[in-house]
Amino acid sequence: MALLQVEKLTKVFGGLRAVSNVEMKIEPGELVGLIGPNGAGKTTIFNLLTGVIPPSEGQIVFNQKSIVGLKPYNVTDIGIARTFQNIRLFKTLSVLDNVRIAYHHRVKYNLFESMLFRFGRFRTEEAKLTEEALNFLDIFGLKNLSGESAQNLPYGMQRRLEIARAMATGPSLLLLDEPAAGMNPQETKELMELIDFIRKKFKLTILLIEHDMSLVMGICERIYVLDYGQLIAEGTPAEIKANPRVIEAYLGEEAS
Amino acid sequence: MLNQKWVRIIIFVIVLYGIWNLVYGVVNDFWKFNFLILGINIILAVSLNLINGYNGQFSLGHAGFMAVGGYTSAVVTLYYSKALMAIGLTPFFIFLLAILAGGIFAAVFGFVIGLPTLRLKGDYLAIATLGFGEIIRLSVLNVDYLGAATGMKGLPAYTNANWVFFLTIITVLIIYNLINSSHGRAILSIREDEIAAETMGINTTRYKVVAFVIGAFFAGVAGALFAHNIRLVTPTSFTFLQTTYILVMVVLGGLGSTSGVILGAAAFTLMNTFLANYPYERTIIFALLLIIMMLLRPEGLMGTKEIQIPFLSKKEGDSYGAIASRKAN
Numbered sequence: 001m002a003l004l005q006v007e008k009l010t011k012v013f014g015g016l017r018a019v020s021n022v023e024m025k026i027e028p029g030e031l032v033g034l035i036g037p038n039g040a041g042k043t044t045i046f047n048l049l050t051g052v053i054p055p056s057e058g059q060i061v062f063n064q065k066s067i068v069g070l071k072p073y074n075v076t077d078i079g080i081a082r083t084f085q086n087i088r089l090f091k092t093l094s095v096l097d098n099v100r101i102a103y104h105h106r107v108k109y110n111l112f113e114s115m116l117f118r119f120g121r122f123r124t125e126e127a128k129l130t131e132e133a134l135n136f137l138d139i140f141g142l143k144n145l146s147g148e149s150a151q152n153l154p155y156g157m158q159r160r161l162e163i164a165r166a167m168a169t170g171p172s173l174l175l176l177d178e179p180a181a182g183m184n185p186q187e188t189k190e191l192m193e194l195i196d197f198i199r200k201k202f203k204l205t206i207l208l209i210e211h212d213m214s215l216v217m218g219i220c221e222r223i224y225v226l227d228y229g230q231l232i233a234e235g236t237p238a239e240i241k242a243n244p245r246v247i248e249a250y251l252g253e254e255a256s
Numbered sequence: 257m258l259n260q261k262w263v264r265i266i267i268f269v270i271v272l273y274g275i276w277n278l279v280y281g282v283v284n285d286f287w288k289f290n291f292l293i294l295g296i297n298i299i300l301a302v303s304l305n306l307i308n309g310y311n312g313q314f315s316l317g318h319a320g321f322m323a324v325g326g327y328t329s330a331v332v333t334l335y336y337s338k339a340l341m342a343i344g345l346t347p348f349f350i351f352l353l354a355i356l357a358g359g360i361f362a363a364v365f366g367f368v369i370g371l372p373t374l375r376l377k378g379d380y381l382a383i384a385t386l387g388f389g390e391i392i393r394l395s396v397l398n399v400d401y402l403g404a405a406t407g408m409k410g411l412p413a414y415t416n417a418n419w420v421f422f423l424t425i426i427t428v429l430i431i432y433n434l435i436n437s438s439h440g441r442a443i444l445s446i447r448e449d450e451i452a453a454e455t456m457g458i459n460t461t462r463y464k465v466v467a468f469v470i471g472a473f474f475a476g477v478a479g480a481l482f483a484h485n486i487r488l489v490t491p492t493s494f495t496f497l498q499t500t501y502i503l504v505m506v507v508l509g510g511l512g513s514t515s516g517v518i519l520g521a522a523a524f525t526l527m528n529t530f531l532a533n534y535p536y537e538r539t540i541i542f543a544l545l546l547i548i549m550m551l552l553r554p555e556g557l558m559g560t561k562e563i564q565i566p567f568l569s570k571k572e573g574d575s576y577g578a579i580a581s582r583k584a585n
Contacts, residue, residue: 050455076457090448092560093441100438101445105457107438111466114437115430122437129438169457 312447325476362476407490516558
């Protein structure tokens with residue numbers, strides 16, 4: 001059974017059909033790429049999947065349940081996490097707190113315990129989540145920076161932290177929005193290894209948007225190509241490379 | 257459950273209490289009165305800081321919540337004190353009840369006002385909360401039961417050094433605890449990036465309302481203390497100017513720093529007291545101070561950093577607090 005199934009997904013902004021009748025199907029454990037020229041509607045699809053904006057039409061089924069109409073924080077609860085194209089960290093908070101916030105939706109103590117009764121359950125929960133957050137930072141090579149504020153990290157580290165934070169919510173589907181944007185080839189290579197590593201370690205399904213073709217062609221098993229809000233192609237990297245419609249979308253039509 | 261950290265905090269509070277009483281014992285009545293105002297201002301500033309500094313929602317309704325607390329407590333001590341004494345309550349418990357009633361009523365108002373207005377952002381939220389604060393004041397102005405324009409006079413002088421000291425300590429501790437917990441981090445994350453917070457599983461509407469309601473609760477408590485210090489509640493005590501003063505304390509100290517805001521409240525109150533003989537010049541000085549502050553140090557005295565007291569921040573085997581959530585100053 002597919003983990004994520006998108007049927008006839010459409011989003012209209014005024015007169016603009018940003019996403020039009022998109023059909024996607026992602027099986028558990030797959031690493032799928034979503035590519036397309038600027039303005040094709042890729043990030044809009046991510047926003048629709050995570051409940052940031054509601055779809056105009058269509059259905060999104062995750063784990064056999066419709067998730068249309070869920071708030072973003074409910075979408076997190078059922079196991080979808082994402083990163084952002086323009087990094088959205090909690091800038092002035094520490095690296096550790098950035099990751100600890102991602103645990104919040106699983107914290108069991110209530111507001112009064114945090115204000116007045118800081119023992120028993122509060123202590124065990126807080127110790128547990130701090131330890132788990134530090135473990136995540138360790139995996140992502142950020143543990144020795146845990147006390148630093150997020151805004152002081154170098155760019156590549158901020159990208160890593162954003163992935164770490166998304167992973168800390170405990171997702172089964174991870175949506176990465178241009179994770180390699182602004183990275184140099186060396187950093188991109190490290191990122192590819194990291195994605196591959198967490199995918200195996202956490203048995204994760206990943207959908208990623210990317211412009212860096214070496215990354216997309218290198219790690220994705222299947223690719224969807226979007227242009228002007230419509231899917232124009234789907235297939236393995238080799239098929240996509242050879243697809244004339246994709247070449248046309250990216251390079252323009254050949255003069256005849 | 258008393259670990260070393262809490263023993264240290266208790267010792268610190270006892271020392272502070274000694275100093276407070278020592279100073280309170282030697283000063284004249286004018287300064288005694290202003291000393292109580294100092295504590296009340298700290299409660300107001302720390303609670304406004306929860307909304308404006310930690311949660312990043314710009315509220316200008318604090319005087320309104322203070323009014324709700326002040327009037328509610330006045331109703332309890334003035335209209336119901338006989339009935340409460342008849343069932344055997346001492347003045348201590350009557351005042352406790354009045355303070356709690358003031359806080360809870362203000363919190364209810366905070367909830368009712370917060371739920372619709374917290375959808376707004378920035379300037380729009382500021383104007384909406386300012387409007388609600390004025391609505392509260394103008395409503396009171398027209399209610400005969402609450403004394404209308406003349407207000408309620410002759411309240412018992414229940415507010416004393418002990419009440420103010422312990423309620424100030426409790427307020428600071430509760431807000432400090434809240435911020436250093438998962439719920440507090442949820443509140444902070446909204447200030448940092450609302451969309452990211454929502455995507456990380458934070459119900460942002462809920463936590464905005466939570467911060468607003470807790471802030472309103474303590475504004476109500478401060479209102480009750482204030483009312484029984486000046487022994488009078490009138491609508492003119494809770495104008496927009498009062499909100500501005502609280503805001504000055506918060507901005508002066510540093511939005512998002514509890515210790516900074518305490519410093520801001522202390523600095524403001526002391527200046528206000530020293531300049532008591534120059535009521536008009538005083539307002540000009542505060543306005544100038546705010547402008548200079550905005551030009552030279554817009555983040556306030558402390559920014560979002562906290563003052564580290566070596567005696568309190570000494571590390572011990574405390575697992576959850578092992579890494580300070582903010583970098584030390």
